Amino acid sequence: MGGRTLSWVAIVLSCACGNDSRYGDGGDGGEANALACQARAVMLEHCTSCHDDPPRKGAPMPLTSLDHLRGQSAIHLGVTHADRSLTRIHRADRPMPPATMPSVPIEQVAILETWVGAGMPACDEDPGAQPESHPNMIPQDELFTCEPGTAGASPGRVRRLDAAEWRFDLPNFTDLQNVSLAKVNPLTANTADRYSTYASDETVDDVVLDLLLEPGLLGGTVGDEIVNHLNALRAEEPRLDCMFTQAAPAAACVRDFATVLLQRNVLFRAPTPAEVTRLADLTTAILVVTPDLAARRAVMSQAANTAWLSTGALFRSELGGAPEADGRRKLTNDELATALAYALADRAPGAPRQGFNGGGRVYTADLAGHLADIAAAGADGSIQDPAVLDALVRQYAAGTDPDRVQLGPEVGNLESRRTHGIYWTSDKIRGFFREWLDYGDFPTKFKDQPGKTSQFQLLSDVSIYSPLSTSYNQLQIGYYAVTRPGTPGSYKESLMVDQLDDVIARSIYEDVDVLKTLLTTTRFHVAATYPDGFGSVQETHRPYNLTEPVPFDTREGRWITLPATERSGVLTHPAWLASHGGNFDDDPSAVHRGKWIRENLLCQFVPPLSAVQVQAMVGPSDAAMTARSRLEAATADELCQGCHRLMNPLGLAFETYNHAGFVRAIDHDGSAPNGTMTLEDTPDPGLDGAYANAIELNAALADSAFVKRCFVRQAFRYYMGRAETRADACALTQMEAAYDQQGSFVDMLSALVQSDAFRYVEGN
Amino acid sequence: MSRITRRRLLGGAILAMGSGLLAPFTRSVWGHAATPRPRVVIVVEGNCFYTRAVLSAAAQAAINAQTNRPLTSEMITDRNYQHSSVLEIPTSGLETAASLAPLQTHGVLGKSSVVLGLSNTIAGGGHSAFQGGLASARGNEAMAPSVTIDAVLAQRLAGDAPFDAIRIGIASPTTRLVYNLCALGRGRPAAVSTSPVDAFNRLFATISGGTADPSVQSKARTLDYARADVNAALGAFSGNSQEREKLERYLAAVEASQARQQRLLELAGSVVVPPGPTTMAGDPYLATDPMTRLEVQFDLAAAALLGGLSNVVVIGSGVGGGLDLNYRSVLETVPGWAPINLGMDRHTLQHGIADPLYQQAILAVTRKHVDLIGKLARTLDDTPEGTGTMLDHTIIVYLGDNGEQHHSEAREWPILLVGGGALGMRTDGRTVVYPRVGQPTNRQLSNLWNTIGHATGDTTLNEFGEEGSLRVAPGPLSEIFTPV
Structure with missing residues (x-):
């Protein structure tokens, strides 16, 4: 072709x-x-x-x-x-x-x-x-046909850091338990892109710049924290001492300061002489107007803030070095190290550690910083060795940690962190699953009477202060801390999004047949329940259809195996169901769920509403109509079916769950919940047929090679930060081959970072 | 209450502000008044103000005439509404409402209206709906759901003002920025500066300091550095034009910021700057009392409006879920309030709302907000503009950030409107009460934003917000707006 x-x-x-x-x-x-x-x-x-x-x-x-x-x-x-x-x-x-x-x-x-x-x-x-x-318009088999000898490459790019990357490249920004400058900052990714990593059009426009220059950000606070970090680094970098101690630092001292500041706190690579000169000149100019040693920290803070406005700080480059014989450009050592670091984490190679009060002073890394081995491999050039790339991916992809330090200051104290599973994945592995499955926004989803039609309906009256509603709200955004008998102080249980994170992290840690496991697992991680005076945390097990409280005295007790007749995989997790559900129990949640599956598991194109120019709405709510019947009545027309046949059947399988992810005990009209549906004309003929519910559907999807390829494509998009094209067929094929060995996600990711598509950019 | 006006300032009069917090400070070139321009000021009280605060005796009587659950002294009133068509009470005696007397004190009662019954359930409830009020969307502490109305208006009304919008307010003293009230778009928070010192520096430091000021020099150095760095990066750039454009846009932003700095410097001769913060004891900029800091922010807003620095202002008071404000200066004025309770914070006050004394305290907090709004309105109304006054071309909106109560369900968002008469706002002392949520004739907060859009010349806002199928009816509220 x-x-x-x-x-x-x-x-x-x-x-x-x-x-x-x-x-x-x-x-x-x-x-x-x-x-x-x-x-x-x-x-x-x-x-x-x-x-x-x-x-x-x-x-x-x-x-x-x-x-x-x-x-x-x-x-x-x-x-x-x-x-x-x-x-x-x-x-x-x-x-x-x-x-x-x-x-x-x-x-x-x-x-x-x-x-x-x-x-x-x-x-x-x-x-x-x-x-x-849209990449879903490319026939999938063409994307997995690698012509031998094809030299892959990606377009050369500069990508602006996103909010999380910027935040985690900064050192200790005090103990952030609440929303603050670093948790919410103006570098948020464009939500028009499928994945936040695309950074297709992001830059620092005048609004972003204005906000960055606020006194709480680069107008003040950030620089102060960087100076604190530089002070800590003096043990490793004695050439910094003169800036902290000498009344009139020499030019060489200022230059050393600029060099260390840029390398360890701003650029995370060796700065060029011109970059050092520019910052040293600036620092000297500040020293002229602020010569007092007593004000030296303010001088350095101002220099640090200003340095963070450099392009090398706010943008990462993937433009490659000198052209090779075939015109392609290989990423430089620094570029490749940076690309690998950001493929794995929300941090640059060597990004500074962050400290917080979490059962004593806790640091997220040692003084050498995060991803220090990637920084070292970039510095000595060994990063170009595929074996080194592979080893680094495995080193930083996933693991276990009883204290879950990487959850950081947001989760806070040790007891709170220990309500999570011990399994962790790197930021970007967690990020991929949150964005691919699209459950990260669960806290923003408004649910009217979340328990309606479930066996707990009576706990979910119309007030948002019913025990069930407050507990559900607790699972969404958290609020109340609890006190556990025998434990000093209070702490918080994990949120619903974290609970799905934990399910995924454990699968990635085990790393065998990952996709199949994720689509069929009945092993869920849940919050412990507490009978407290507010009711806010005493019904948090209900979304999982649990009738008995979840014990809080053991960590393993929060891992629950749910009945295989009720749940099967992440698509039956309440966080996913609610993220792709409506506001009310009889809303057409099936459309949202079916659309997601069609686009993200079958990699097919569903025209957006803006393209079809119809006012897609179901009729008014009616006590005698279920969500299914409202949807079927509204979309029976052939014109509607042009799109809805792609969505409705897939989504209707999930009608045994309500809009908030509860298992329905009875449907809106009093009838038995109905998840039956029939698939026709799917891209994998093996999927065609009748299904009783989502349990059966998920089992079929888990066995589909077509779905697996779509999974590979989605991972490619996220980690490459762009849509795949036919020219990426070799990289995709290599990813698939790696995955096929034992269903390892880490193998697949390692194959990608070793591919030409990752390591080379096209000639100009 | 003494006032500052352009006219008086131009005449050389220097008058004392009523509260004496800041010396008289506002002045602008007379030319600003020659061409009337629409302005919007949105004042948001965190964790709500109650309908009782703005419910006049006449409005209560009108409601009671159509219900079998007559109101007496309830703080929350919407569940008692049983009317099915909108109630309009033309001359409702707003001064009889529990917290509106200051409007009469400041002489702007006849340019004010109260709107009740507007719902906004899409925002969710709780202590705060965060951006949900101004966005008519599901609020979220950590991520903006969509653009808020101030940002939409700012884009349209900015004109040649240096700031498209000014977002200031108060929070706990250690909080300098609040990111969850305003948004430029989904995931794009717009910061509210809650430090009066920061606000002054951002708005006036350049104007007042001139090129000799250290902070002005510092910012100039910062922008010069950024500009040099981007230019160097562009000089060495080897990528394609699309990628190059990202850096070019960054360069443009740096240069735009430099240009604004220059514009502010140019305004130095035409805007009288309020006194800046000092290190002196008793400096209101550094007050521990939040209402004192809030008054400073109102004064800064007034100065900015008179000086033509912006045409859109948001003033947030304890917004974004912060419930730790202690209103000592207000509590001291509540008869019978025990001195031992002067340190009480808002959250505790709200949880005592069943106690009539606590109700009086909460109503007094709202009354203080209305006082500040009245003072701002008076200042604007004393300033001629076109055939009327600046107030006639300025719509002041006062609302809570979560709806009808401390733990709200976002069923009703009481609204106080002041000014905007020349823009078509029917701020003539009336009270309008829409049927309660759930009624087909209920109207929503998004309709108010529609209305303000129309009043300021943007008729495309009829579908503003994220309500989708939850929207009752699009478009402006004819009961409070007549197109000019």
């Missing part, structure tokens, strides 16, 4: 088939070219008003390019979109174009048939053509 595409729309504007000099004979010969152009004209006349790119009016896929037509149908394996187009044109019961529109005249049908029969030759090539607007 050629990488270039041919835009039908562009041709409409500029080409009268075969007569425009821009579109002369292609490589297929004049006759074939003429046929192709005639076929294209037919498609333009009858198809692309809906099958536009992106599609409109409910059409499920674009048919605007030759790639689209030659590509495999996402619904019918082994059949091209062009084949399917002909099939639908001929169907009497579900014709295309729809019956309300003019049909394709028989002579034009013949043109299409002849063209398809001739192997779909190109009309011509359009030099202005664009690639697919």
